[in-house]
Amino acid sequence: MARRTKVYEGKAKILYEGPEPGTYIQYFKDDATAFNAEKRDVIDGKGVLNNRLSEYFMVGLNTIGVPTHFIRRVNMREQLVRVVDMIPLEVVVRNIAAGSISKRLGIEEGTQLPRPIIEFYYKDDALGDPLVSEDHILAFGWATHQDLDDMVGLAARVNDFLSGVMTGVGIKLVDFKIEIGRIYEGDFQRLVVADEISPDSCRLWDAKTGQKLDKDVFRRDLGNLSEAYTEVARRLGVMPGNSTTMPKPKLMN
Template sequence: MNRRRKIYEGKAKVLYEGPEPGTLIQHFKDDATAGNGAKHEVIDGKGVLNNRISEFVFSKLNTLGIPTHFVRRINMREQLIREVEIIPIEVVVRNVAAGSLCKRLGLESGTQLPRSIIEFYYKDDALNDPMVSEEHITAFGWATPQELDDIMALAVRVNDFLTGLFMGVGIQLVDFKIECGRLFEGDMMRIVLADEISPDNCRLWDVKTRNKLDKDRFREDLGGLVDAYREVAQRLGILVEAENALTTGPRLVQ
């Protein structure tokens, strides 16, 4: 196999040069991090599950006409994606009070919010991804007002879809984080959903037990991270091909 050119490596994924111009290969690692990398472990099977769950969600979004960078899954750990110019903003949609929102506003975890709330954070690990306003985003040129409108519209549509998807399998979507990018096609540019959607960037609670089925299990030292991710995949009906790989540790399946 020819050695692939690495384009970028983050905490949980690696991007490689794609087979065609304008494409990349997104590889999901087994690394689990919290606190912008301050806490770090390698957990066998995590990348396989995130790849499969994200593939499932992005495929559904594509079918619904919600624009994303996702093309197709290549193997158990990799996806073919369109190359986009990432906008340096993390978009967080909150439906239920949890995490930093509780700390900032003194809310009890699990409090149903009066409506869904969209927050923005500037992507910069050195600054600990500070929360920013729409004014900051447009003033510093990270996104134009029209791009911000498109991003917020995407976030609302994704939230509507995910809320229904997870509620249908007995899971409450507490909050989630997305990233968006600019996809250039000839002289045209449009805003699309990028990165991933998985238990790594969603808070997911069992509706009946409130058992956490997301990365908070790692953040809070609850254990059972892969078991929780596997539970999400099983409920969504997508954990078939991955089962053998997970019982023997991570491996690539072409």
């Protein structure tokens, strides 16, 4: 098999040139990181779980008319995605206070917010991905007024979809992060949800017990991260209910 050309490697994924122009192969690694990669580990099977879960959410969004970069899953660790021009922002939607907003504003973790709050963070690991305002975004040319309107609209629709899906399986969607990119079609562009949607990028709590089923398990040393992600996959029907782990296939170059 011919060796593939690596385009980019991040903390949790690798992008390779795709089989067709305008496509990438997105490979999900088993690496777990927190606190801007100051805490690291390798969790067997994590990449498989995130690949399958992100596929589930992206397909669901495409089905209801929310555009994404996802084309199809290639295997247990990889998906075929469209090449997009990424906007250098993380879009965070918060339904319940947790994490940094609790620390910044002194709101007790677990407090239901009066309405979903949408925040923007500038993607720069060296700066710790700082919180930025719409004025910052416009002043530095990271996005236009129309982009911001479209990003807020996409984030709200993703929140509605994910909240409904999670409520149906007894999970609270506390907050989540998405990334958005531009796809150019002739003289026109449109914004699409890109990167991934998985327990790596969401806070998910069991609706009855409050048990954390997301990366906070790793951040706060609360137990087995693979088991937490597997429970989310089991409830969503992404994997058989009698499975407790998912296999770790080898990467073939």
